[in-house]
Amino acid sequence: MTATATDVGDAIDQDTKLALYRQLHRLRKFEERAYRLFMDGLVKGTSHLSLGMEAIAAGFGEAQREDDLTYCTYRGHAHTLSRGVPMDGVMAELLGRANGVCGGKGGSMHLTSVEHGVMGSYAIIGAHLPIAAGAAWSAQLRGSGQVTVCFFGDGATNIGAFHEALNLASVWKLPVVFVCENNLWMEYTAIADVTAVEHPAADRAGSYGLERIVIDGNDPDAVYLEATRAIEHAREGGGPSLIEAMTYRHGGHSRADPGTYRPQEEVDEWLARDPLPMYRQRLLDAGVSESDLTAIEDEAQADVDAATEAAKNGPLPELDEAFTDVFADGGSSWRN
Amino acid sequence: MAELITYRDAVARAIAQEMRRDERVVFLGEDIAAAGGVFKTTKGLLDEFGPVRVRDTPISEEAIIGGAMGAAMTGMRPIAEIMFSDFLATCWDLVAVEIAKSRYMTAGQVEVPLVIRTANGGGLRFGAQHSQAVENWAMMIPGLKVVAPSNPADLIGLFAAAVRDDDPVMFFEQKSLYPTKGEVPDGEIVDELGKAKIVREGDDITLVALASMVPRAVDAAERLQEERGISAEVVDLRSLVPMDTQTVLRSVTKTTRLATVEENPRLCGWGAEVVSIVSDEAFWDLDAPLTRITTPHVPLPSADALEDVTLPSVDRVVETVAKVVG
Numbered sequence: 001m002t003a004t005a006t007d008v009g010d011a012i013d014q015d016t017k018l019a020l021y022r023q024l025h026r027l028r029k030f031e032e033r034a035y036r037l038f039m040d041g042l043v044k045g046t047s048h049l050s051l052g053m054e055a056i057a058a059g060f061g062e063a064q065r066e067d068d069l070t071y072c073t074y075r076g077h078a079h080t081l082s083r084g085v086p087m088d089g090v091m092a093e094l095l096g097r098a099n100g101v102c103g104g105k106g107g108s109m110h111l112t113s114v115e116h117g118v119m120g121s122y123a124i125i126g127a128h129l130p131i132a133a134g135a136a137w138s139a140q141l142r143g144s145g146q147v148t149v150c151f152f153g154d155g156a157t158n159i160g161a162f163h164e165a166l167n168l169a170s171v172w173k174l175p176v177v178f179v180c181e182n183n184l185w186m187e188y189t190a191i192a193d194v195t196a197v198e199h200p201a202a203d204r205a206g207s208y209g210l211e212r213i214v215i216d217g218n219d220p221d222a223v224y225l226e227a228t229r230a231i232e233h234a235r236e237g238g239g240p241s242l243i244e245a246m247t248y249r250h251g252g253h254s255r256a257d258p259g260t261y262r263p264q265e266e267v268d269e270w271l272a273r274d275p276l277p278m279y280r281q282r283l284l285d286a287g288v289s290e291s292d293l294t295a296i297e298d299e300a301q302a303d304v305d306a307a308t309e310a311a312k313n314g315p316l317p318e319l320d321e322a323f324t325d326v327f328a329d330g331g332s333s334w335r336n
Numbered sequence: 337m338a339e340l341i342t343y344r345d346a347v348a349r350a351i352a353q354e355m356r357r358d359e360r361v362v363f364l365g366e367d368i369a370a371a372g373g374v375f376k377t378t379k380g381l382l383d384e385f386g387p388v389r390v391r392d393t394p395i396s397e398e399a400i401i402g403g404a405m406g407a408a409m410t411g412m413r414p415i416a417e418i419m420f421s422d423f424l425a426t427c428w429d430l431v432a433v434e435i436a437k438s439r440y441m442t443a444g445q446v447e448v449p450l451v452i453r454t455a456n457g458g459g460l461r462f463g464a465q466h467s468q469a470v471e472n473w474a475m476m477i478p479g480l481k482v483v484a485p486s487n488p489a490d491l492i493g494l495f496a497a498a499v500r501d502d503d504p505v506m507f508f509e510q511k512s513l514y515p516t517k518g519e520v521p522d523g524e525i526v527d528e529l530g531k532a533k534i535v536r537e538g539d540d541i542t543l544v545a546l547a548s549m550v551p552r553a554v555d556a557a558e559r560l561q562e563e564r565g566i567s568a569e570v571v572d573l574r575s576l577v578p579m580d581t582q583t584v585l586r587s588v589t590k591t592t593r594l595a596t597v598e599e600n601p602r603l604c605g606w607g608a609e610v611v612s613i614v615s616d617e618a619f620w621d622l623d624a625p626l627t628r629i630t631t632p633h634v635p636l637p638s639a640d641a642l643e644d645v646t647l648p649s650v651d652r653v654v655e656t657v658a659k660v661v662g
Contacts, residue, residue: 102445103443105442105443106441106442110441110442112445112446113445114442114445114446115445119409119446120441120442120446122434124429124434127429127430128402130396130403130405130406130430131402131403131405131406131409131430131434132406133406134403134404134406134407134408134410135406135407137406137407138407138411141362141407141412148406161429164396164397164399164402165399167396167399168393168399171394321443324444325439325442325443325444326439328439328501328502328503334478334578334579335579335580335613336530336578336579336580336581336582
C-alpha cells in the first residue's frame with residue numbers, strides 16, 4: 001500500500017471528510033435496500049452490489065469535477081450515485097419504472113445519466129475501457145479539460161480490451177484514470193488463481209509506461225487523495241493513470257449469491273476492515289461529534305426510504321416504450 | 337461537369353468532403369494516415385487534415401471501435417476504419433453490444449453518431465479470412481444502419497449521408513470494386529440512406545443486388561436480353577438498414593418475378609429478408625417462385641478457380657434466371 005490512514009488523513013479538510021462520510025452511508029444504505037428489494041422480487045433479473053467497496057466510488061465522486069465523465073460496470077449503483085444522480089431515479093430504474101434514469105429500459109446493470117457525466121454502466125467485462133479512452137480522446141480534441149474516470153473489476157484485467165485501452169491511452173496521453181477495484185474474486189474464482197502476477201492491474205502498468213499504483217480501497221481518505229492526484233495529472237496533460245484499489249465485497253457476486261466459496265477467515269479479516277466503522281472512528285478521533293455523525297447516517301437512511309417509496313409508487317413504463325429509441329428518429333423502423 | 341474516378345479514389349474524396357465541412361469529423365484506423373491505407377483508399381488525408389484528425393492506431397480493433405464510440409458519444413463524429421471486414425469479429429462486442437444498444441438502453445440519452453468503414457467481400461483470392469461478405473452480420477443487430485455502395489458516385493453520396501446521420505452506420509466498401517470506375521459529378525455530393533435505385537429497367541424479372549453483385553446483375557441482364565430475350569430489371573439495394581422495400585415491391589409487382597443476387601453465404605443472407613417481405617406483401621402478384629442466388633454455404637477458398645465457382649457469377653445468374661422465367 002502506498003498510503004495509509006494516518007499519513008493521509010490530515011491533508012483533507014473537514015467538509016470533504018463529512019461529505020465522504022455522508023456518501024459512504026448513502027451508498028451502503030442504498031445497496032442494503034437494493035438487496036432486500038431483490039430478495040422481495042421487486043428488483044428483477046440481476047443485481048451486483050458494492051457493499052464493502054463504497055469508499056472507492058465515494059472517494060472518486062468527491063474528487064471529480066462536475067463535467068468530468070464516469071464509465072462504470074454492471075456493479076455501478078455506487079459510482080452512479082456518487083456523481084450526484086438522484087437516488088429516486090436510480091432506485092426506480094432498478095424497479096423497472098418509468099421514472100427510472102433510463103425509463104426502465106436499462107435496469108440495474110445499465111444505469112446512465114449523461115447530464116451528471118455518468119456515461120453508462122457496461123455489462124460486458126472490459127468493454128468500456130476502450131470506450132472511456134475514446135471519451136478522453138474526445139475531451140483532448142475538444143480541449144474541454146474533462147477527465148474520464150473508468151471503473152472496472154479485477155476480472156477485467158485479463159481481457160484483451162483492458163490491454164488495448166491501456167496502450168492506446170498511454171500512447172495518445174489521454175486524460176483518463178483507470179480504476180481497478182480489486183476485490184480478490186472475479187465472480188466465483190479468485191483472481192490470484194488465474195492471473196500471472198500478484199496485482200492484476202498494477203503489475204501490468206509498467207507494460208504501458210505507467211506507474212505501479214496500489215492503494216487501500218477501503219480507506220476513503222487514501223482513495224480521495226489518489227483520485228485527486230490522478231485526475232489533476234490527467235487534466236494537466238500528464239496522461240492516464242492506472243490505479244489498483246484493494247477492497248472486498250461483503251456479499252456474493254450477484255443476485256442472492258452468498259459467496260460461500262470464499263474462506264471464512266478471509267471474509268472475517270475484511271469485514272473487520274469495513275470502511276464505515278473505520279471512518280466513523282477516524283472522524284470521532286478528529287473531534288467530530290457523535291450526534292453529527294448519527295445525523296448524517298439518519299439522513300442517508302431517510303433518503304433511501306424516500307427513494308424506495310418513489311420507486312415503488314412510480315408508474316410502469318408505457319408498453320410503446322419498447323419500440324422507441326432504437327434509432328435517432330426516436331423509433332425502431334428499419335424499412336419503408 | 338463530371339469526372340471519371342475509381343471507387344478507390346472516391347473513398348478519400350468522400351472522407352475529405354466531410355472533414356472539410358465539419359471539424360468534429362475525425363478519422364482513425366490502422367495504416368490509414370502515413371501509409372494512405374492498405375488499399376490506398378485514404379491517400380492524401382493526413383497531408384490535408386494533419387495527424388490530430390487523421391490518426392494511425394495500433395493493431396487494436398477494440399481500441400479503434402471503442403475509441404470511436406467514446407468520442408461519438410461525447411460530441412465528435414468519428415470515422416473508424418476496420419481494414420478487412422473479417423476483423424470486425426475481433427471487436428464485435430463493441431459494434432453489436434455496445435454501440436448498437438446504447439441509445440436504447442439509456443432511453444435516448446446516449447447518441448453514437450459514427451461511421452465504421454471497412455473493405456468487405458471476396459474476389460481478390462485472399463482466402464477465407466480476408467474475403468467474407470459480412471453485411472448480414474451487421475444487419476441482424478437492432479440499432480445499426482448498414483450501407484454498401486456499388487459505384488463511386490454512390491459511395492461518396494452515401495458516405496456523406498452516413499457521416500451526417502445521428503445513428504451508427506456500418507459502411508461496407510466491396511474491395512474488388514476499388515479499381516472500378518464511374519462518373520462522379522463535381523462539387524459536394526450528398527445522398528440519402530434507405531433509397532434503392534433501379535439501375536436497369538426490365539419487365540420479366542426483378543434482380544435485387546448489392547455492392548459488387550450490382551455490376552454482375554447488370555451484366556447478366558444484358559446477356560439475358562441478348563441471348564434469351566428476357567428483360568430483367570436490376571435494383572441496387574444500396575442500404576440494408578434502412579431498407580427501401582417499397583422500390584423492391586413496386587418492381588416485383590411489375591415484373592412478377594424476383595431473384596436476389598447476394599455475395600454472402602447462403603444462411604440468413606439479406607436476400608432471405610427481401611424474399612420474406614415480398615412473399616408476405618406481393619405474393620398474389622407473383623408468377624414464379626422467389627429465388628435466391630448466393631455464395632454456397634462454404635468459407636471462401638483462395639485459388640482462382642475455386643473462388644470463382646463459389647461467388648455468384650454472371651453465368652450462374654443467367655442460368656438461374658432463365659430457369660425461373662422459363
